[in-house]
Every structure is written in structure tokens, then in C-alpha cells.
Amino acid sequence: MTTxxxxxxxAPSARTIxxxxxxxxxxxxxxxxxxxxxxxxxxxxxxxxxxxxGFSALFCAVTVNQWGKHPExxxxxxxxxxxxxxxxxxxxxxxxxxxxxxxxxxxxxxIRATFxxxxxxSTVMLAKVLVLxxxxxxxxxxxxxxxxxxxxxxxxxxxxxxxxxQFPATHIGKPPTVSLGSHGVLAGLLATDxxxxxxxxxxxxxxxxxxxxxxxxxxxxxxxxxxxxxVALLPTTFKDHLQKFLPLEIQQTVVVSKPxxxxxSMSMWHGVIAMALYAVVLVGAxxxxxxxxxx
Amino acid sequence: xxDVTNLTKRYGTxxxxxxxxxxxARGSVTGFLGPNGSGKxxxxxxxxxxxxxxxxTATIGGKPYRDARWPxxxxxxxxxxxxxxxxxxxxxxxxxLAVANRIPTSRVNEVLRLVGLEETAKKRTGGFSLGMGxxxxxxxxxxxxxxxxxxxxxxxxxxxxxxxxVRTFLRSLAAEGRTVFVSSHLMAEMALTADHLIVIGQxxxxxxxxxxxxxxxxxxxxxxVRTPDADRLSATLSGEGLQVAADEHGLIVYDxxxxxxxxxxxxxxxxxxxxxxxxxxxEEAFMELTRDDVEYHGQIEDAR
Ligand SMILES: Nc1ncnc2c1ncn2[C@@H]1O[C@H](COP(=O)(O)OP(=O)(O)OP(=O)(O)O)[C@@H](O)[C@H]1O
Ligand SMILES: [Mg+2]
Numbered sequence: 218m219t220t221x222x223x224x225x226x227x228a229p230s231a232r233t234i235x236x237x238x239x240x241x242x243x244x245x246x247x248x249x250x251x252x253x254x255x256x257x258x259x260x261x262x263x264x265x266x267x268x269x270x271g272f273s274a275l276f277c278a279v280t281v282n283q284w285g286k287h288p289e290x291x292x293x294x295x296x297x298x299x300x301x302x303x304x305x306x307x308x309x310x311x312x313x314x315x316x317x318x319x320x321x322x323x324x325x326x327x328i329r330a331t332f333x334x335x336x337x338x339s340t341v342m343l344a345k346v347l348v349l350x351x352x353x354x355x356x357x358x359x360x361x362x363x364x365x366x367x368x369x370x371x372x373x374x375x376x377x378x379x380x381x382x383q384f385p386a387t388h389i390g391k392p393p394t395v396s397l398g399s400h401g402v403l404a405g406l407l408a409t410d411x412x413x414x415x416x417x418x419x420x421x422x423x424x425x426x427x428x429x430x431x432x433x434x435x436x437x438x439x440x441x442x443x444x445x446x447x448v449a450l451l452p453t454t455f456k457d458h459l460q461k462f463l464p465l466e467i468q469q470t471v472v473v474s475k476p477x478x479x480x481x482s483m484s485m486w487h488g489v490i491a492m493a494l495y496a497v498v499l500v501g502a503x504x505x506x507x508x509x510x511x512x
Numbered sequence: 513x514x515d516v517t518n519l520t521k522r523y524g525t526x527x528x529x530x531x532x533x534x535x536x537a538r539g540s541v542t543g544f545l546g547p548n549g550s551g552k553x554x555x556x557x558x559x560x561x562x563x564x565x566x567x568x569t570a571t572i573g574g575k576p577y578r579d580a581r582w583p584x585x586x587x588x589x590x591x592x593x594x595x596x597x598x599x600x601x602x603x604x605x606x607x608x609l610a611v612a613n614r615i616p617t618s619r620v621n622e623v624l625r626l627v628g629l630e631e632t633a634k635k636r637t638g639g640f641s642l643g644m645g646x647x648x649x650x651x652x653x654x655x656x657x658x659x660x661x662x663x664x665x666x667x668x669x670x671x672x673x674x675x676x677x678v679r680t681f682l683r684s685l686a687a688e689g690r691t692v693f694v695s696s697h698l699m700a701e702m703a704l705t706a707d708h709l710i711v712i713g714q715x716x717x718x719x720x721x722x723x724x725x726x727x728x729x730x731x732x733x734x735x736x737v738r739t740p741d742a743d744r745l746s747a748t749l750s751g752e753g754l755q756v757a758a759d760e761h762g763l764i765v766y767d768x769x770x771x772x773x774x775x776x777x778x779x780x781x782x783x784x785x786x787x788x789x790x791x792x793x794x795e796e797a798f799m800e801l802t803r804d805d806v807e808y809h810g811q812i813e814d815a816r
Contacts, residue, residue: 234581234582234585234586235582237581238580238581238582239581239613239614243611243612243613243614244612246611246612247609247611247612250604250607250608250611251597251600251608254600254601254604254608255597255599255600256599257599321597321599322597325594325598326593326594326595326596327596327597327600328595329562329593329595330595330596330652331612332561332562333560333562333583333584333589333595334583334609334613335612336561336579336580336583509564511557511562511563511564512557512563
């Protein structure tokens with residue numbers, strides 16, 4: 218490191234402060250630059266993509282292998298769901314990313330530099346939401362498409378085998394596959410993309426509220442998994458009313474090409490809307506407190 | 513330029529800043545002094561709108577910081593705790609700040625050069641030493657070439673070269689007509705750097721005045737006298753009601769100006785070898801003023 222012993226005094230600057238003031242767009246540009254200049258965000262996106270593609274491919278391979286051995290699995294089989302089987306595990310990487318976008322700033326103190334540059338905290342948080350939503354929407358779309366095509370290709374490698382069972386003739390021998398043009402596929406892919414994107418925003422909201430990485434990730438994993446188990450243990454009357462509001466349950470109705478017909482679950486797009494509402498509520502509450510708390 | 517009015521901050525039951533009012537003028541360096549935990553950093557965070565006052569206001573140029581149109585172009589700040597993501601490079605850290613306030617990227621290289629960090633600009637800041645972190649913080653403060661600058665203990669962790677550099681730098685900023693508000697623990701350093709002082713103890717204002725004024729009001733005037741006739745002089749001065757002490761170099765007379773001692777010697781025909789007013793250091797004056805307010809007294813264990 219070289220040290221300038223005695224710097225020339227900075228040139229008396231002709232300070233011309235531009236008219237107007239910083240805007241949401243400036244905040245978005247700054248957040249985007251922040252996002253892509255730390256490794257953790259790129260890591261999370263990479264891990265998410267690998268999990269999405271890897272788990273889905275694995276699931277499809279196992280499906281091909283096991284096809285027909287368990288007739289009850291064959292019945293109601295959705296090729297789209299199979300080729301997106303990585304969504305559940307991939308959600309974890311997304312949750313970590315959403316939390317970290319905020320919590321990393323609070324835990325390193327860099328949030329103070331952020332708020333010094335943009336004192337309107339709601340502008341900062343809104344910019345974070347928009348940047349993360351855009352990045353995730355695109356990344357998830359890419360990951361989904363890779364997983365989808367790879368999954369369908371794997372499913373189609375199944376070969377005829379001797380099968381016992383009374384399921385439809387088309388299902389005998391090898392698993393069915395779908396193409397992008399098949400009924401419900403594009404809608405399912407889009408809904409899944411929306412689900413993953415809103416999930417990221419939900420966790421970003423948790424990050425704003427909780428501020429500590431570990432705490433917010435625990436809250437996220439706690440909502441996504443254990444709550445699911447707890448609700449499952451409730452008496453049926455409560456369970457039927459509550460279960461459908463859980464993110465994991467919503468996922469079951471979203472990552473599909475054939476609508477799930479069940480009295481106790483939401484429809485695909487109602488599920489997406491519910492996720493969006495969660496995101497709005499959590500981010501809104503986060504901003505409400507972020508503005509009032511000390512940075 | 514910076515106006516703090518009846519500012520109070522409570523953390524639970526702890527009163528960190530207590531009804532504090534002062535203002536900081538432009539074109540000079542104003543030192544902000546106080547013992548550990550006296551509320552300097554808290555006050556600075558409130559001026560920047562990062563912490564919310566329990567009551568009272570803090571404004572810069574007449575408006576609260578959060579109303580700044582281009583905050584980094586109006587006010588630059590170096591905060592006490594590092595406020596940098598360790599995974600980002602110094603260059604990218606500054607660039608994200610520049611982008612937020614539409615400051616041209618060329619300015620990033622300028623400020624990196626200013627603080628002598630060009631060589632390490634592409635390294636992630638997690639590996640930076642305390643001093644390098646401080647330099648990066650100073651670079652960030654200068655990014656928008658602002659009129660008003662707040663530095664919370666800028667020399668913390670700097671080597672002697674760095675300390676001299678910061679001193680020269682702060683003076684040059686004030687000479688350009690900017691407002692420089694700087695907190696420090698090094699009283700001697702402030703004596704060389706600051707024009708004005710704001711002294712706080714336990715969150716309360718203790719003094720707000722110029723450095724010279726501060727020293728003369730807050731420390732006892734003393735005069736050193738060397739004479740072959742020490743006993744006679746001692747008696748004469750004591751006779752005049754003055755307090756005299758002897759040490760290995762001669763006599764010290766308290767609470768008196770040298771003129772008076774000279775006149776008394778002359779009247780009594782006492783030969784003088786030396787007659788010199790002793791200037792109290794800022795350190796001494798500061799300790800005098802905040803003696804009752806030091807929250808964390810150092811304790812020296814009694815070995816016996
Ligand atoms: N976030 C906080 N929560 C609770 N107490 C706090 C918080 N920040 C500061 N304090 C307390 O407020 C008081 C003032 O702290 P502050 O950091 O402002 O002092 P300081 O003058 O900057 O001290 P130093 O010279 O050690 O930097 C201290 O007693 C400190 O413990
Ligand atoms: Mg401090």
C-alpha cells in the first residue's frame with residue numbers, strides 16, 4: 218500500500234449540485250450494483266439453479282426406474298411436477314438469498330452507508346424488492362426451463378416393462394411426458410416462477426423485520442417446514458382451514474400442469490395471490506419498523 | 513451549519529445524549545470531545561438521521577439530513593463502526609454509493625487516490641486493516657465532494673504518517689470553507705487540528721468555545737521560576753498569598769500571570785534565571801473539565 222504523505226489539498230471544487238434529487242431509479246441502480254458485487258448472491262443463485270436442475274433430474278430418473286412398481290404413484294402423476302421436483306429444496310437457497318439481501322447489510326453495518334446515501338428507507342427497501350424480484354423471476358425461469366426439458370427427456374427414456382395394474386393404458390410401460398405446448402404447462406411454469414419470486418420477497422421481508430441472518434433464516438425455515446408439520450397434526454377441522462395457507466401447501470397447487478382438485482386447497486392462481494399478499498404484508502411491516510428503528 | 517437543539521437520546525433507561533445543544537460553524541474544524549461513552553457517536557448518528565432522537569432536533573444547513581436532495585454531495589460522514597460489506601471490493605463499495613447519488617465513477621478513482629488506496633481498490637475489504645478501513649471510510653465521505661463533513665474518530669487505527677495526513681487534510685478542508693466536525697479521543701491531536709471545541713460528558717454539554725479559550729478557562733495558570741534565591745522568593749510569593757511548589761527544576765507558582773511574578777522579583781531584588789508561563793495541554797484541561805463525568809475510570813490495582 219502506498220501512502221500519500223501530504224496530499225495536495227483537494228482542488229477547490231466548483232461544486233455544482235445537480236437539480237432534483239435522488240430517485241427510486243438511483244436506488245435501484247445502487248441495489249443492483251450491490252447485488253452483483255458480492256459473491257454470496259451469485260452463490261445463492263448458482264446453488265438454487267443446481268438444486269432445481271439436479272433434484273428434478275434425479276427425481277425423474279428415479280421415477281423412470283420405479284415406474285409401475287407403486288401403482289398409487291402412477292395414478293395422478295404430473296410430468297411437470299416431476300420435472301420441477303427441485304422446487305422445494307431450491308426454495309431454501311432462495312430463502313437464504315432473500316434474507317441475506319437485507320440481513321448482510323445490517324450485520325456488517327453497511328446499511329448505515331446505504332441509508333447515508335439514501336435516507337428514505339422505504340425507497341431503499343422498495344429498490345431491494347424490485348431488484349430481487351427481477352433477478353429471481355429471470356433466474357427461476359431459466360432454471361425451470363432447464364429442469365423442465367431435462368426432466369422430460371429423462372422421463373421419456375423409460376422403456377416398456379411388464380407391469381401389473383389397472384391404470385390407464387397410456388401409463389403402462391413408461392411415464393407420460395409433456396411439452397411446452399401441452400395443456401397447462403406454460404401456466405404451471407409461470408405460476409411456479411411467480412411462486413418462487415414471491416417466496417424470495419417474503420424472505421426479504423423477514424430479513425427487514427428480523428435483521429439477523431441466522432434469525433431470519435430460522436424464521437423462514439420455521440415457516441416453511443415445521444409449521445407444515447404442526448398444522449398436519451391439528452384436528453381435521455382446523456387443518457383443512459389452515460393448511461391451504463401454508464407456502465408448502467400452496468406450492469403443491471402451483472407447481473402443476475393439471476389443477477389439483479381438492480376441497481381443502483386453493484387454486485393455482487389464488488395460491489400465487491396469497492403468496493404475493495404475504496410478501497406485501499411482510500415487506501410492508503418490515504418497512505414500517507425499518508423507518509422507525511435505529512439503523 | 514450543523515445545529516443540534518435540545519437533543520436527547522435514551523436507550524432503554526440509559527440516557528446517552530442529554531438535552532444537548534450546540535452549533536458547528538463553517539470554514540473551521542470543530543472538535544467533538546468527550547470521554548468514552550459520553551455520546552459522541554450517538555450524536556453523530558442522530559445528525560445523520562441514522563438513530564432517531566428521543567427528543568430534540570439536529571439539522572444540517574437548516575434541514576434534517578433525511579431531507580437532503582443529494583445526501584452524499586451535501587454531507588460526507590465517516591462513522592465509528594465500519595459500515596462496509598467485507599465481501600465487496602473497496603472500488604465497488606464506493607461505486608455503489610456513487611451510483612446512488614449520481615456521482616460520476618471517475619470520482620471513485622479520485623477519492624481512492626486521495627486516501628492512498630488505489631493499489632488495494634480491487635481487493636475485498638474483509639482483509640483490510642483498521643487503518644485501511646478508516647482510509648476507505650474517509651474516501652467514502654469525500655465521494656460527493658460535500659460542504660459538510662463529519663468524522664467520528666478518523667485517526668483511530670492510523671499510523672503516525674496517517675495521523676499527520678488526516679490533520680493536514682482536515683485543516684485544508686476547513687480552509688476551503690467547508691464545515692468539518694470531528695470527534696477524537698486524542699486531545700493533543702485536537703489541539704493541533706481544531707479551531708473550536710465542543711466538549712461533552714455523560715451526554716451533556718460541558719463547553720463550547722475556541723481551543724485557546726478552552727485551555728485558558730479550564731486549566732490553572734502556572735508560572736515556572738528558576739532562581740538562585742529560591743527560599744527568599746518562595747517566602748515573598750507566599751507572603752503575597754500565592755501558592756508555590758518546588759520541583760527539581762525550580763519553583764512553580766499557581767494561579768498567577770508571569771508579569772506579576774516578574775514585578776514581585778524586581779521589587780524584592782531577586783535574580784531570575786527563568787520566568788516562563790506554562791501552557792496547559794488540552795489533555796489536562798479536558799481531564800479537568802470532565803473529571804466528574806468519566807464513566808469508565810481506569811483502575812490501577814494496588815499490588816500490595
Ligand atoms: N444502540 C445502543 N443501544 C444501547 N446503548 C447504546 C447504544 N449506542 C450507544 N449506547 C450507549 O450510549 C452511550 C453513548 O455511547 P456513544 O457510542 O455515543 O459514546 P462515544 O462518546 O462515542 O464513546 P467512545 O468515545 O467510546 O466512542 C454509551 O453508554 C453506550 O453504551
Ligand atoms: Mg464513539
